[in-house]
Amino acid sequence: MNEVEQAELFNRELDALLQGGGSPSFSGDQGALRLAASMAALDFSGESRVKAGLRARLVPAGEGFAAGLRALLANNYARAAFAAAAIAVALLPLARRQPAPPPAVVAHIAAPAPLGAAVPPQEAMSARLPASLRAAGSTGPLFASLPMGELRGEPIKAPVMELNSGRNTEGQGGTAIIFETDSGTFALERREVKPEQIFELRTL
Amino acid sequence: MDFAELYDRYFDKVYNYVRYHVRLAAEADDVTGRIFEAALRGYETYDQARGPAQGWLFGIARNAVADWARGRNRRGEVSLDDAPEPADRDPRPPDALERKEERARLLDAIAGLDERSRDIIALKFSSGMNNREIAGLTGLGESNVGIIIFRAVKRMQADLEGGKI
Numbered sequence: 001m002n003e004v005e006q007a008e009l010f011n012r013e014l015d016a017l018l019q020g021g022g023s024p025s026f027s028g029d030q031g032a033l034r035l036a037a038s039m040a041a042l043d044f045s046g047e048s049r050v051k052a053g054l055r056a057r058l059v060p061a062g063e064g065f066a067a068g069l070r071a072l073l074a075n076n077y078a079r080a081a082f083a084a085a086a087i088a089v090a091l092l093p094l095a096r097r098q099p100a101p102p103p104a105v106v107a108h109i110a111a112p113a114p115l116g117a118a119v120p121p122q123e124a125m126s127a128r129l130p131a132s133l134r135a136a137g138s139t140g141p142l143f144a145s146l147p148m149g150e151l152r153g154e155p156i157k158a159p160v161m162e163l164n165s166g167r168n169t170e171g172q173g174g175t176a177i178i179f180e181t182d183s184g185t186f187a188l189e190r191r192e193v194k195p196e197q198i199f200e201l202r203t204l
Numbered sequence: 205m206d207f208a209e210l211y212d213r214y215f216d217k218v219y220n221y222v223r224y225h226v227r228l229a230a231e232a233d234d235v236t237g238r239i240f241e242a243a244l245r246g247y248e249t250y251d252q253a254r255g256p257a258q259g260w261l262f263g264i265a266r267n268a269v270a271d272w273a274r275g276r277n278r279r280g281e282v283s284l285d286d287a288p289e290p291a292d293r294d295p296r297p298p299d300a301l302e303r304k305e306e307r308a309r310l311l312d313a314i315a316g317l318d319e320r321s322r323d324i325i326a327l328k329f330s331s332g333m334n335n336r337e338i339a340g341l342t343g344l345g346e347s348n349v350g351i352i353i354f355r356a357v358k359r360m361q362a363d364l365e366g367g368k369i
Contacts, residue, residue, distance in 0.1 A: 006354065007354035036357055039329045043220060044223040045220060058211065
């Protein structure tokens with residue numbers, strides 16, 4: 001008997017064993033079938049610690065979703081409302097594409113005055129408003145640019161920092177200028193530095 | 205069949221299938237939980253006309269076990285499957301301990317199989333599917349499945365009788 005025939009015989013007897021059809025004849029390899037019988041008797045399910053808890057968590061979720069969906073679709077009113085909502089959602093992009101007409105106020109906004117122009121009097125600004133807004137006592141158009149006065153630079157009235165003295169110095173491989181003021185002493189250095197003088201090195 | 209019925213009918217089989225691959229009970233619980241969570245997510249879209257629920261569920265189980273194995277390899281974890289069981293202080297009667305030792309020896313023998321053989325053996329002895337159904341699930345030929353099962357059992361027999369385990 002070649003291996004294929006042995007395998008066929010073994011599988012026939014194994015299927016009979018697994019189907020619980022009484023004791024197999026063991027006409028083939030008895031040792032292998034005894035081992036198969038031992039494996040067929042293996043059941044680890046008693047070692048599971050989640051069986052009950054998992055069922056309690058999953059089964060209501062499954063039933064809740066399925067039952068809710070079924071109940072929703074069984075109700076005619078709910079079905080009609082669901083269909084209307086779906087149509088509304090489908091048409092929403094079309095409604096958004098319609099361009100809205102510009103508001104009347106925006107159409108009458110005057111061009112902004114150039115920089116440095118003189119500020120016009122209040123009456124002149126009111127005259128440029130639409131008639132509807134003037135009647136309502138509005139003081140000005142919304143989002144209109146207001147003319148500004150001329151920008152002028154003003155000199156600094158007092159020095160921010162007064163230099164008392166300064167000197168050049170050499171040291172640590174470079175030169176520096178030392179500034180001494182009332183607020184403190186500052187050094188402007190020019191020298192080569194190594195990375196560890198700039199960054200703190202830490203060893204993990 | 206609703207989800208509760210599916211769970212009650214197949215939990216033990218799925219758990220046993222997982223244990224053939226995942227030695228530790230706690231990890232097997234975790235993988236089994238993920239299998240049924242995935243089954244719950246897909247149950248509404250599962251079409252019973254396409255085949256029995258058993259094949260569908262064990263398809264999910266095979267993927268979950270493969271994911272678990274990939275994750276373990278990626279993390280480079282040392283397999284606890286190879287670690288000896290802790291000293292047993294179980295106060296149960298001696299025959300129960302013997303059964304436990306016997307189960308551990310069988311799992312050791314199964315762990316010695318290559319991945320494909322172990323999966324076929326797990327499906328054969330835990331799922332209740334016949335060779336044709338296993339062939340449909342794995343994409344192998346029916347006769348090929350039969351030969352793999354035969355060779356795997358012979359290999360385990362040799363390991364157990366030869367004192368390797």
